[in-house]
Amino acid sequence: MNTSISFLAIILLCAGCTVPPAATSPTRDDPQVREQQREVYRRKAPQKLPPAAAAKPVTGEVPEPLLERVRRALVQQLGHDRLRLHRAEAVTWPSGAMGCALPGQVYTQASVNGYHVVFEADGKYWDYRLNQRGGFRHCENPGPTKRVLQYPTQ
Numbered sequence: 001m002n003t004s005i006s007f008l009a010i011i012l013l014c015a016g017c018t019v020p021p022a023a024t025s026p027t028r029d030d031p032q033v034r035e036q037q038r039e040v041y042r043r044k045a046p047q048k049l050p051p052a053a054a055a056k057p058v059t060g061e062v063p064e065p066l067l068e069r070v071r072r073a074l075v076q077q078l079g080h081d082r083l084r085l086h087r088a089e090a091v092t093w094p095s096g097a098m099g100c101a102l103p104g105q106v107y108t109q110a111s112v113n114g115y116h117v118v119f120e121a122d123g124k125y126w127d128y129r130l131n132q133r134g135g136f137r138h139c140e141n142p143g144p145t146k147r148v149l150q151y152p153t154q
Contacts, residue, residue, distance in 0.1 A: 060088065061088060061089045061090040061115070062088040062089070062090065062115045062117055062130070065134075066115065066130055066134055066136075067085075067088055067117060069134065069136070070117050070119075070128050070130065070136055071083060071085075071119070073136075074119055074121065074126055074128075078121055078122070080121075082121060082122075083119045083120070083121045084119065084120045084121070085117075085118075085119055085120075086118040086119060086120045086125065087116055087117060087118035088115065088116075088117050088118075089115065089116050090113075090114075090115055091113075091114060091115065091116050092111050092112070092113050092114075093111065093112045093113075093114055093129070094111060095107050095108060095109050095110070095111070095112065096108035096109070096110070096112055098112060098114055098129035098130075098131065098139075099116075099129060099139070099142065100127075100129050100137075100139035100140075100141075100142055112131055113131070113132050114129065114130050114131040114132055115129075115130040115132075116128075116129060116130075117129075117130060117136075126138065127139040127142045
C-alpha cells in the first residue's frame, strides 16, 4: 500500500511538470536557409577547371533553349555578355549530384541524362550542370568530371 501511495504521489507531481519544447534549428528545407546557401554560392568566384574538364572544347550538343537559359543567367550575374562557350555537351551523370555534390544534400544514385556547359568569362571558367528537364546549377568546385557515358542527341 505504501508503494502505491508513493507511486501515485510521483505521478501527480510529474503531471504538473512540462518539458520545454526543443529549440528548433533551421533545416535546409527552410526557405531562408536555402536563400542563404544560394547567396554564398553566388558570391564565390569560380574555380579554375581541372585538366580533364579543360580538355578540347566540345560544343553543339545542348538544345539551344537550354543553353540560352544558362547564358542569360550568367550574363545577369556578371553584368556583361562577354562570354565564350567552352563546352556544351550531352552527358549521362553517374548520380543526381551531376558530378557536383553539395554538402548535406541527398541525391539519387541513378544515372541522370543531362548536359555539361562551361563558359569562359573574365579569365575564369563557369561550370554548369543541367538535367534534361532544364534544371541547372553552377558547379563551384567541379573536381574531375566523371560521366557514365556520352549519349547522342536527336
